[in-house]
Amino acid sequence: MVDDVLRLRLALLASAFRGGRRLARTAVVAVLLVGGAWGALLLADRFDPQDSGHRAALVVIASVLALALAVAPLTSGLGSAMEPRRFAPFPIPAPRLAGALALAGALGVQGLGVLVGLVAFLTAWAGTEAEGVAAATGLAGAVTVILAGQALVAIAAQVAVAPTSVRTVTHFARGVVALCLVTATTAAVLADRGRDDDELGELASVLAATPLGVPWATPGAAGDATGWGIVGSILLAGMLGLGWALLVQRLLEAPERQRLAPRSRGLGLLDVVPATQGGVIAARSILYWTRDPRYRLALVALPIAPVLMMLALAVAGVDASLLWLIPLPVLALFLGWFSHNDVAYDHTAVWLHVAAHVRGASDRWGRAVPPLLLGVPLVLLLAPLCALWSGLPGAAPLLAGVSLGLLLTGIGVSSVASAAAPYPAPRPGAGPFDQPPLTAATAGWSQGLSMLTILVLMSPALVLAWLGLTSDPAMLGVAAGVGAATGPVVLVLGVLLGGRVFRRRAPELLDLVLRT
Amino acid sequence: MKKGGGTKKSTATKKSVAATQGATQQRESPAPAPPVPASPPPPAPRRDAPVVLRVEGLRKRFGRTTAVDGIDLTVRRGEIYGFVGPNGAGKTTSLSMMTGLLRPDGGSVVVGEDDVWRSPEEAKRALGVLPDRMRLFDRLTGAQMLYYCGVLHGLDRHTARSRSDDLARALALEGALDRPVADYSIGMIKKVSLAAALIHSPRLLVLDEPFEGVDPVSTAQAIDLLRAYARAGGTVVLSSHNMDLVERVCDAVAVIVGGAILAEGSLDEVRAGSSLEERFVELAGGRTAVEGLEWLTTFSD
The missing domain is CATH 3.40.50.300 (P-loop containing nucleotide triphosphate hydrolases)
Incomplete structure (x- = not known):
């Protein structure tokens, strides 16, 4: 029976290599896994058991990665073919089924991740006297993570029956994983720099007192604590195993929760926004940004440009502290610039705005909402993080100010450009790589000119930032202030001017999209 | 100021539709003869x-x-x-x-x-417009589309929703309102466009x-x-x-x-x-x- 379950599991895994879209997804996951494994082993190799900062960082990194791996199975949706309830019709005793399913669960992306993590953990402690302790607690920890992941999926599938709650669970899990990865990276950078060992140590000692951290903190502990830690780790794994068995038993007997599907006649996002022209246009814009492949591709591609720039400059030998200053402003610039052809993306549907004689500024504000909603929190969250990774004093306000300035200036300029100089875009429903049926010379200069305008308008802040970085650090704060001030001013002016242009040129815009 | 006036006016027009309809029917059929819906002789508008x-x-x-x-x-x-x-x-x-x-x-x-x-x-x-061969925002559902048009024309939330429902009933669109417009047939698109043209009366x-x-x-x-x-x-x-x-x-x-x-x-x-x-x-x-x-x-x- 056990090999039947395992064979089923392997067949399911093999299906990930079939078909175009799934294969692409599998490839992405594989790249991430290989990259993660490489990074983890590299870190483990550099681990110095004598350094208290390193020891603390190891506890923090291992704990948060364990959390990420435990939550990871939730990220790919609920309700797999390996749900315990699917086996209810077969005469399999519950404890045996629980064992088989746990074993099958270990085969897969999560299991692979856990294996890599375990190897890295053991590598870190290899050659020290704590080697044996690390093997015991690490193994117990790995089992705990795998069982916890299985149990979480089973419980979540039981609790979340409506599609919206399933989506909430998966998004939440993805958020947790992302947060954990960021925390782990930060801890690694901080330990490497060795300036914040005390804070790391504090965090590690807090984690060591929780079930999350016990298996990973024990090898670094001294005296009695080691023994208790080993017992605790094994007890934890045992308790989860028992819990899993009970859970499987319960799932096999309890009736399935029915999905109550109330036929909601809601308007979705349109119910949430104010019933004004700007409000509904904003809601419609958000729906298009999230659902239309033409927008989604751009969103996926956005982070690529900064990463490529970073790689190129890293190869060129630019200092790491400067390197970390690059991605966020570049991201903000492209995000703001992205909507410079927004009207053409509507294609002829823009007639609705023309026929209703929509106020120009309302149209522009509505279209500005998605990049603002996405960009502003992104900048505010990532600015301190990038500054932390960079380690340059005063980098956080600089990054926040300049990036916000670039984002808002970009949106302001785009507001004018999309009304004044639209060019043929892929039609709605077309693939993002499809060429528009008519390419125009306007495309080139419209793209170039709008990008150039953003940079020129932001040049005071950019020049000041450059001066601050190269000669006078006092200029960094000024650059941040100038950037943060330029953005809102250009945004408001751009929206007002773009609104006037849009209203005056509306029939010409319609004419352009009609001809393409 | 302007917008409020417009909304009020349109509500008034709606009321007068019902009133005039009633009046016309009274004038047209004083006899108990059943009304013939197939071809009611339209009262020729005076030139x-x-x-x-x-x-x-x-x-x-x-x-x-x-x-x-x-x-x-x-x-x-x-x-x-x-x-x-x-x-x-x-x-x-x-x-x-x-x-x-x-x-x-x-x-x-x-x-x-x-x-x-x-x-x-x-x-x-x-003006209410139904152009030929122009797209709608077809990732919206029919209901979202009508609401969108209503609000763009200055209707408030409640009016836009209730009129969408009325028009959907009158044009037999009810079953389709929760589907994205992209899934509609050409005939359905024409109907939802007609509803969109009418929504601000x-x-x-x-x-x-x-x-x-x-x-x-x-x-x-x-x-x-x-x-x-x-x-x-x-x-x-x-x-x-x-x-x-x-x-x-x-x-x-x-x-x-x-x-x-x-x-x-x-x-x-x-x-x-x-x-x-x-x-x-x-x-x-x-x-x-x-x-x-x-x-x-x-x-x-």
Whole structure:
């Protein structure tokens, strides 16, 4: 029976290599896994058991990665073919089924991740006297993570029956994983720099007192604590195993929760926004940004440009502290610039705005909402993080100010450009790589000119930032202030001017999209 | 200030629809004879009713070709006005210019008191438009689409929702409202577009090929709706290739050929004794004798 379950599991895994879209997804996951494994082993190799900062960082990194791996199975949706309830019709005793399913669960992306993590953990402690302790607690920890992941999926599938709650669970899990990865990276950078060992140590000692951290903190502990830690780790794994068995038993007997599907006649996002022209246009814009492949591709591609720039400059030998200053402003610039052809993306549907004689500024504000909603929190969250990774004093306000300035200036300029100089875009429903049926010379200069305008308008802040970085650090704060001030001013002016242009040129815009 | 006024006015218009409908029915059927829904004789609008749409010297050239060559039209209140012409005659171009979607090279379009191109704000509030071959925001559901149009035209949340529901019921769209417009058939898209054109209760409706691809039942429903609207004082301009339909529905007709109006007036004036179709073919240049296709009658087997 056990090999039947395992064979089923392997067949399911093999299906990930079939078909175009799934294969692409599998490839992405594989790249991430290989990259993660490489990074983890590299870190483990550099681990110095004598350094208290390193020891603390190891506890923090291992704990948060364990959390990420435990939550990871939730990220790919609920309700797999390996749900315990699917086996209810077969005469399999519950404890045996629980064992088989746990074993099958270990085969897969999560299991692979856990294996890599375990190897890295053991590598870190290899050659020290704590080697044996690390093997015991690490193994117990790995089992705990795998069982916890299985149990979480089973419980979540039981609790979340409506599609919206399933989506909430998966998004939440993805958020947790992302947060954990960021925390782990930060801890690694901080330990490497060795300036914040005390804070790391504090965090590690807090984690060591929780079930999350016990298996990973024990090898670094001294005296009695080691023994208790080993017992605790094994007890934890045992308790989860028992819990899993009970859970499987319960799932096999309890009736399935029915999905109550109330036929909601809601308007979705349109119910949430104010019933004004700007409000509904904003809601419609958000729906298009999230659902239309033409927008989604751009969103996926956005982070690529900064990463490529970073790689190129890293190869060129630019200092790491400067390197970390690059991605966020570049991201903000492209995000703001992205909507410079927004009207053409509507294609002829823009007639609705023309026929209703929509106020120009309302149209522009509505279209500005998605990049603002996405960009502003992104900048505010990532600015301190990038500054932390960079380690340059005063980098956080600089990054926040300049990036916000670039984002808002970009949106302001785009507001004018999309009304004044639209060019043929892929039609709605077309693939993002499809060429528009008519390419125009306007495309080139419209793209170039709008990008150039953003940079020129932001040049005071950019020049000041450059001066601050190269000669006078006092200029960094000024650059941040100038950037943060330029953005809102250009945004408001751009929206007002773009609104006037849009209203005056509306029939010409319609004419352009009609001809393409 | 302006917006509030508009909303109030439109609510008033809606009320008067019901009132006038009731009045008309009383006037029409004093006898107990059952009403015949198939062909209620439309009360011919008097030719001295106030002018709702006046088009003068409207012109448009695309490069070297003249698409519309100085047309004049007068449409009066309560009329259902048919705009007919062969393919490429300039119907869509003319209607687009009348509704403020395409800038004319010359001429004027006045809706009520307001010029569409000089004071678009007021003119467009009085206009409901269904253009041909233009997209909708088709990732929205039908319900979202109608609500979107309503709010763009200045309706408040409650009015936009309740009118969407009313229109969906009247046009048999109810089952489809929760599906994205991208999944609709052409006929369904026409129906939801008609609903979108009506949602702000305009004084003048301009419909370009409103019944193309629409099934007969829905066409009959839509025609009933347009008749009720016209009886209540609304005005409709519609273009169509379907002469029978135009003959059945319209009070007045304009025939446009090669960008010029060749005949205009009440239905009886234009068809002048024969059927509209015969008259139309005659105006459009007559049937050309089929020559040079002799091979078509020598079948290959």
